[in-house]
Amino acid sequence: MTRQYGAELVENNAVKNQKRALVTGGAGLIGSHLTDLLVREGWRVRIIDNLEPNTHKRGKPAWINRDAEFVQGDLRDQETIENALQDIDVIFHQAAYGGYMPEMAKYVHVNSLGTAQMLELIRERSLPIKRVIVASSQAVYSEGAGECPKHGLVFPRVRPVKQLQGGDWSVRCPICNEPITSVPTPEEAPVGGETIYGLTKVDQEKLVLLWGKQIGIPTVALRYSCTYGPRQSIFNPYTGVIAIFCTRLLNSLPPVFYEDGEQTRDLSFVEDIARANLLAAETDALDGLPVNVGSGKAVSVREIAQRVSGALGIKIQPEINGEFRPGEMRHLISGTERIRAAGYVPQVDLEDGLGRYLDWIRLQSDVRDYFSEAAEILRNKGIVHRVTAS
Numbered sequence: 060m061t062r063q064y065g066a067e068l069v070e071n072n073a074v075k076n077q078k079r080a081l082v083t084g085g086a087g088l089i090g091s092h093l094t095d096l097l098v099r100e101g102w103r104v105r106i107i108d109n110l111e112p113n114t115h116k117r118g119k120p121a122w123i124n125r126d127a128e129f130v131q132g133d134l135r136d137q138e139t140i141e142n143a144l145q146d147i148d149v150i151f152h153q154a155a156y157g158g159y160m161p162e163m164a165k166y167v168h169v170n171s172l173g174t175a176q177m178l179e180l181i182r183e184r185s186l187p188i189k190r191v192i193v194a195s196s197q198a199v200y201s202e203g204a205g206e207c208p209k210h211g212l213v214f215p216r217v218r219p220v221k222q223l224q225g226g227d228w229s230v231r232c233p234i235c236n237e238p239i240t241s242v243p244t245p246e247e248a249p250v251g252g253e254t255i256y257g258l259t260k261v262d263q264e265k266l267v268l269l270w271g272k273q274i275g276i277p278t279v280a281l282r283y284s285c286t287y288g289p290r291q292s293i294f295n296p297y298t299g300v301i302a303i304f305c306t307r308l309l310n311s312l313p314p315v316f317y318e319d320g321e322q323t324r325d326l327s328f329v330e331d332i333a334r335a336n337l338l339a340a341e342t343d344a345l346d347g348l349p350v351n352v353g354s355g356k357a358v359s360v361r362e363i364a365q366r367v368s369g370a371l372g373i374k375i376q377p378e379i380n381g382e383f384r385p386g387e388m389r390h391l392i393s394g395t396e397r398i399r400a401a402g403y404v405p406q407v408d409l410e411d412g413l414g415r416y417l418d419w420i421r422l423q424s425d426v427r428d429y430f431s432e433a434a435e436i437l438r439n440k441g442i443v444h445r446v447t448a449s
């Protein structure tokens with residue numbers, strides 16, 4: 060009897076000490092892996108996700124963790140979000156509208172306004188939230204940092220459309236206009252946002268960090284690099300480059316490169332991004348800061364296509380149509396000193412991560428190509444341009 064009573068008491072204390080998380084966007088790529096990690100670590104997790112139709116064409120995904128509470132609802136709905144915020148210690152704010160979509164107002168509405176409304180509500184109701192971690196993005200930078208032989212570390216501006224129209228993809232020193240080499244971009248680099256998405260990610264991180272300082276709640280803005288892994292939407296044609304190349308190749312279609320395919324990306328496996336979130340929740344070393352999360356390594360879009368095609372065993376020559384997207388960064392390597400100093404070490408390299416992604420996508424039924432149709436829309440809306448020089 061006594062032993063049993065003791066066990067119950069221990070259990071009750073465990074429940075009392077259990078940390079409670081709200082993961083917004085918890086049905087998505089990063090939110091769902093983060094939820095799994097938090098549950099494994101003993102957290103009580105609530106998800107709020109509206110199952111955005113572009114991302115979840117077949118409805119509620121089967122991977123949503125059964126030990127988490129799932130609330131289907133829109134972050135912007137005041138009553139839904141107010142209920143979801145009850146009895147929460149830490150918010151992991153992952154919900155966002157992403158990619159290169161043409162809908163300007165929707166980005167602002169979901170990402171900027173949705174975030175502002177949630178923060179305002181916490182303040183108005185004096186909700187006892189202890190920490191907010193917001194998913195920011197490397198898209199907040201204009202262009203990756205560079206090394207100029209004459210001027211050292213420089214932060215180039217976005218490449219002018221006129222230059223790109225002439226088929227010149229180079230990134231140049233903002234002082235002497237000579238070509239520069241890409242180097243890791245530190246958090247101190249100027250932020251701007253050269254796409255509507257990027258602009259609203261700047262809003263999100265600034266809103267969260269500024270609000271946190273005003274009311275004294277610790278906040279962290281994690282600037283993720285390009286993230287990939289199992290569960291990345293196979294329906295959303297604006298999703299990551301690995302997912303797009305995969306769905307193209309599996310449909311016997313060539314990967315399509317914007318520019319010349321030599322642009323580089325810093326890729327992170329989704330579980331590493333989830334671990335970075337947990338770290339940001341458990342340490343106070345990153346409080347109040349924007350923090351890059353990435354591999355610290357560059358890989359070209361061409362190499363990504365080669366690796367995907369090699370691993371799938373589907374050899375199709377990539378296509379280059381002389382197209383480019385104004386505002387797209389040429390090179391970005393995340394400078395990860397800040398998060399590494401707090402103890403972050405990425406654990407899954409590109410080869411393993413890609414293998415795990417391909418194992419997953421092979422099990423998905425009806426992997427269609429949504430890219431061709433989307434590319435046409437982007438051309439018509441002026442988001443994708445063509446080189447004009449002969």
Ligand SMILES: NC(=O)c1ccc[n+]([C@@H]2O[C@H](COP(=O)([O-])OP(=O)(O)OC[C@H]3O[C@@H](n4cnc5c(N)ncnc54)[C@H](O)[C@@H]3O)[C@@H](O)[C@H]2O)c1
Pocket residue numbers: 083084085086087088089090107108109110111114115132133134135152153154155156157169173194195196197282283284285286287291292299
């Ligand atoms: N995947 C990347 O490469 C990457 C890189 C940098 C930053 N990020 C950021 O990380 C976060 C998660 O991205 P992801 O790759 O997991 O995307 P995702 O699209 O897989 O997940 C986002 C989730 O948010 C939900 N959502 C969208 N609008 C909502 C709303 N109004 N209310 C409630 N839920 C809503 C969607 O249904 C989806 O499940 C986003 O904030 C994104 O901007 C992603």
Ligand SMILES: [Zn+2]
Pocket residue numbers: 207208209210211232233234235236237
């Ligand atoms: Zn220079």
